[in-house]
Amino acid sequence: xxxxxxxxxxxxxxxxxxxxxxxxxxxxxxxxxxxxxxxxxxxxxxxxxxxxxxxxxxxxxxxxxxxxxxxxxxxxxxxxxxxxxxxxxxxxxxxxxxxxxxxxxxxxxxxxxxxxxxxxxxxxxxxxxxxxxxxxxxxxxxxxxxxxxxxxxxxxxxxxxxxxxxxxxxxxxxxxxxxxxxxxxxxxxxxxxxxxxxxxxxxxxxxxxxxxxxxxxxxxxxxxxxxxxxxxxxxxxxxxxxxxxxxxxxxxxxxxxxxxxxxxxxxxxxxxxxxxxxxxxxxxxxxxxxxxxxxxxxxxxxxxxxxxxxxxxxxxxxxxxxxxxxxxxxxxxxxxxxxxxxxxxxxxxxxxxx
Amino acid sequence: xxxxxxxxxxxxxxxxxxxxxxxxxxxxxxxxxxxxxxxxxxxxxxxxxxxxxxxxxxxxxxxxxxxxxxxxxxxxxxxxxxxxxxxxxxxxxxxxxxxxxxxxxxxxxxxxxxxxxxxxxxxxxxxxxxxxxxxxxxxxxxxxxxxxxxxxxxxxxxxxxxxxxxxxxxxxxxxxxxxxxxxxxxxxxxxxxxxxxxxxxxxxxxxxxxxxxxxxxxxxxxxxxxxxxxxxxxxxxxxxxxxxxxxxxxxxxxxxxxxxxxx
Numbered sequence: 307x308x309x310x311x312x313x314x315x316x317x318x319x320x321x322x323x324x325x326x327x328x329x330x331x332x333x334x335x336x337x338x339x340x341x342x343x344x345x346x347x348x349x350x351x352x353x354x355x356x357x358x359x360x361x362x363x364x365x366x367x368x369x370x371x372x373x374x375x376x377x378x379x380x381x382x383x384x385x386x387x388x389x390x391x392x393x394x395x396x397x398x399x400x401x402x403x404x405x406x407x408x409x410x411x412x413x414x415x416x417x418x419x420x421x422x423x424x425x426x427x428x429x430x431x432x433x434x435x436x437x438x439x440x441x442x443x444x445x446x447x448x449x450x451x452x453x454x455x456x457x458x459x460x461x462x463x464x465x466x467x468x469x470x471x472x473x474x475x476x477x478x479x480x481x482x483x484x485x486x487x488x489x490x491x492x493x494x495x496x497x498x499x500x501x502x503x504x505x506x507x508x509x510x511x512x513x514x515x516x517x518x519x520x521x522x523x524x525x526x527x528x529x530x531x532x533x534x535x536x537x538x539x540x541x542x543x544x545x546x547x548x549x550x551x552x553x554x555x556x557x558x559x560x561x562x563x564x565x566x567x568x569x570x571x572x573x574x575x576x577x578x579x580x581x582x583x584x585x586x587x588x589x590x591x592x593x594x595x596x597x598x599x600x601x602x603x604x605x606x607x608x609x610x611x612x613x614x615x616x617x618x619x620x621x622x623x624x625x626x627x628x629x630x631x632x633x634x635x636x637x638x639x640x641x642x643x644x645x646x647x648x649x650x651x652x653x654x655x656x657x658x659x660x
Numbered sequence: 661x662x663x664x665x666x667x668x669x670x671x672x673x674x675x676x677x678x679x680x681x682x683x684x685x686x687x688x689x690x691x692x693x694x695x696x697x698x699x700x701x702x703x704x705x706x707x708x709x710x711x712x713x714x715x716x717x718x719x720x721x722x723x724x725x726x727x728x729x730x731x732x733x734x735x736x737x738x739x740x741x742x743x744x745x746x747x748x749x750x751x752x753x754x755x756x757x758x759x760x761x762x763x764x765x766x767x768x769x770x771x772x773x774x775x776x777x778x779x780x781x782x783x784x785x786x787x788x789x790x791x792x793x794x795x796x797x798x799x800x801x802x803x804x805x806x807x808x809x810x811x812x813x814x815x816x817x818x819x820x821x822x823x824x825x826x827x828x829x830x831x832x833x834x835x836x837x838x839x840x841x842x843x844x845x846x847x848x849x850x851x852x853x854x855x856x857x858x859x860x861x862x863x864x865x866x867x868x869x870x871x872x873x874x875x876x877x878x879x880x881x882x883x884x885x886x887x888x889x890x891x892x893x894x895x896x897x898x899x900x901x902x903x904x905x906x907x908x909x910x911x912x913x914x915x916x917x918x919x920x921x922x923x
Contacts, residue, residue, distance in 0.1 A: 344872040349883040354717060370718060371875045372883035378867065386783045389790075389872045532701070551696070 342367040343583040346379065346390040348570065351443065353603030360590050366583045383408040383575050390575050391584040394442050397569050400432040401642045409438045410574045416585040419592035422612035427569055431641050439571035440592070441609035443600070446629060446637055447483055447566035450527065450545040450558045455536040463487045463561045465537050467510065472517045476529055476538035479521035481654035482640050483566060484511055487539060490563040496638050499646040508653040512660055521658070530556060541568070543606050546626040558626040564636030569609070685901065692894035709895040716892060721873075722880035723896060725791060729876060730859040733798040737855050740799070741806025742848055746840070748807070749814035766801040767808065774801065775868030782869065789871025797869045798862065802855040809854060813847025814840075849911065860900075 341364075345352065349372040357368045371390075373379060376399035382388040383403065395403055403409050414420050420440060427441040451460045456471065466475055466487055477484050486496035488507035498504060519535050527544035529535050531552060545558040572591070574584055590596055598616035601608040605621060607628050614622065621627055629637075643650070692710075696703035713719060747753070748760060766774060778797045779789075787793060821843065825835045863878040870879060877900075881893055 349880070369873045371870070371872060372718065372880060374879075374883040381779075381868065382789075385779045385789065385868075387779075387786060387788050387871075389788050 341365065341580070341583050342369060343391050343580050343587050344369045344371070344389050345392045345587075346371050346373060346382065346388075347392070347394045348372065349374070350604055351394060351570075351600075351606075353600060355603065356591070356596055356599050359596065359599075360587060363590075364583075364586055366586065368587070379403070380406075380408075383577075386577065388575070388577070389579065391578040391580045392572060392587065393575055394570050394572055395439075397430065397432045397571070397639055398642060400439060400571055400573065403573070404433065404438055408576055410576055410578065410581075411437050412439060412574065413585070417589045417592060419589050419594075419612075422592055422594060422597070422610045424609050424611040427609040430569065430639060432639075433571065439573035440588075441569045442572045442591075443604065443606040443608055444567065444569040445542045445606050445627075446560050446634075447478070447486070447539065447541055447568070448545070448558055448560040448626075450530050450538045450540050450548065450556060452530065452533065452536040452555060453557055454555055455533075460537065460557070460559055461562050463491050463563055465561075466539060467491070467514050467517070468537075469517060471537050473519050474536040475514075475518050476526050476535040476540075477514075477518050477521050478526065478539045478541075479523045481650050483539065484521075484654065484657070485650055486566050486640070488514075490561065490565075493563075496566060497641045497643060499643055501646075501649060504646070504649060504653060508657055511654075511657045515657060515660055542626050543604075546605055546624065549626060560629050560633050560637065562636075564638060565633075567634070567637035567639050569639065688894050689898045689901070692891055692898045694891055694894075696891075709891040710899075713892055713895050713899075718875070719877075719880060719892060719896060722875050722877045723900070725794075725874060726860050726877040729791065729794050729798055730856045732795050733802050733859045734852050734856045736795075736799050737802035737806045738848060738852050741803045741851065742810050742844070744803070744807045745810035745814060745847075746844075749811050750819075763804055763807050766804045771862075771864035775865040778865065779868045789869060789874070791871070791874040793869045793871055794866055794874050794876065797865050798859045801865070802859060805855050805858065806848075806851040809851035810844055810847045813844055813850075817843050853908075853911070 343366055345368060347370060352370060357370065360366065361368055373382075376396050379393050379395050379399065380402060382390065383393070384406070400409075414436070417440070423440060427444060429435055430441075433439050449460055449463070449465060451465065453459075455474070456465070465471065466477065477487075482496070485504070485507050488510040489496050489498050489503070491510070492503065492507060494503055494507075498507075520529070522529065526535075526538045526540040527548040530538045530540070530545075531548045540558075542558060542560075545556075549556045549558050572588055574581070574588075578584060591600065592610065594610065594612040594616055597608050597610035597613035601613065601617050602621055605627060608617075625633075691702075693705050693707070694702055695706040695708070744763060748756065748763075775797070778793075778800065782789060782793055822835055822839055825839045826832075830838065861878055862876075863882060866876050866879055867882075870876065875883070877896070884890070884893065
């Protein structure tokens with residue numbers, strides 16, 4: 307019996323220490339390591355090839371950790387003891403992080419390749435003059451649908467409110483996106499703040515609820531691919547993936563009334579301790595060849611216009627990744643609405659609780 | 661005749677219960693060999709996801725991190741929790757009730773609260789977040805589980821066995837080594853397996869305290885939601901499952917071979 311106990315403990319210790327070698331060196335504090343950069347980023351946002359290229363060229367070690375929500379970045383940076391040198395928050399979270407003083411100002415002089423960025427994505431409301439960040443990748447919100455079940459081509463948000471598709475509609479479980487669809491149908495901006503208009507939109511969403519199969523923000527593309535729903539609101543990245551796997555059966559469109567544009571941004575947290583290394587890394591990802599590798603690897607659109615000619619034609623010409631200019635011009639960023647946010651949350655709760 | 665009918669009903673019931681318990685796992689294993697990228701349809705057999713797993717450095721590292729954390733956590737928690745259980749089960753001392761209540765607390769406190777409290781604490785003492793802060797956090801709740809499980813085992817034992825050993829001339833160390841420990845062993849092993857499992861799939865607390873290079877498997881899987889979970893996750897889960905089964909079978913073998921050994 308005693309021998310058994312010892313065996314179990316020894317086995318557990320062995321598991322720990324066998325796999326320990328690498329973990330130790332990664333968890334070591336920044337001071338002892340020669341040069342490294344610690345990145346906290348969305349999953350599948352940074353191809354391994356890009357990381358390897360940087361390590362080979364500079365000898366700077368790159369540590370990548372991944373998160374599943376913007377709120378995770380907020381929680382980590384608020385702790386004050388996270389060692390990240392680079393985070394990639396979405397537009398609305400940028401505003402919160404800047405207001406809470408959790409980000410460093412961005413020194414454009416240290417980024418010679420900053421000029422490669424498309425001005426269309428610069429100087430946005432959430433970060434005026436790109437004082438704290440630059441756009442890394444961007445995308446849209448639109449509608450994915452099953453062409454075998456939905457006979458006529460979808461081109462309007464109206465499809466999500468169409469009684470013919472009752473019980474086969476999916477909406478994102480996201481107040482601003484849901485209101486965005488209704489507001490666009492009313493001919494308004496997704497950043498509308500007039501309470502009367504917002505109530506009108508809430509009325510539409512309440513009526514729509516009888517038609518909706520599910521509200522879901524994480525698994526919409528799978529549900530569409532599986533045939534659980536036939537018309538689904540969703541972000542373009544997953545939708546593009548689903549469409550690519552079922553060409554001819556699934557389609558993704560940005561409605562003619564205009565969709566949502568979202569931008570994820572590279573920014574340096576206040577407590578970053580490897581500032582030189584992170585600027586080297588940031589300028590590296592702004593190089594056209596590297597930016598093109600990222601877009602080719604992750605299938606989201608990049609904001610680097612110098613990289614465009616180097617991106618695979620298949621990706622560059624995919625309208626669900628790079629929508630035509632006239633459609634993109636009709637897309638809007640979700641902006642921080644200040645006090646109106648609370649009204650929208652209340653109305654959304656009413657819709658969901660009904 | 662009647663009992664035959666009963667037996668069949670019982671067998672059917674048992675089969676249904678096992679189906680309910682294991683069907684999802686079976687589906688997960690089957691779909692780890694599915695050629696389709698999205699998890700909805702069966703499109704033929706492939707070993708591609710296992711091959712891609714080998715090339716997926718981040719996923720691989722997250723598995724390693726999880727094993728490191730769970731291994732160290734289990735060893736530390738058993739070493740700290742077992743003496744605590746012994747003290748509580750065998751001795752009277754001042755503040756015993758308070759100690760007991762404090763020991764149970766980490767099990768009762770919601771994980772979110774514990775995670776937030778720990779990260780605030782690490783912030784206050786300026787301990788940079790890393791894999792070691794994850795280990796510390798896991799030990800915090802694991803010690804309680806070990807203490808509770810081992811104590812329950814000890815409570816069910818007849819103290820006269822230890823008294824008999826002492827009557828027969830065994831000193832305190834020898835009594836502990838040759839009587840108490842072997843008797844408590846099933847409880848210790850059970851608590852070790854429990855704690856290992858809890859540690860390896862903890863998401864909430866880990867998400868608060870993980871630092872640079874400390875993405876564990878649950879953190880990695882959750883973070884894949886943005887781009888959709890790929891069958892690579894099914895593949896890695898299947899491998900972990902296989903590892904767990906091997907571990908349990910080995911433990912079972914050892915346990916039964918040693919009970920037959922009159923030592």
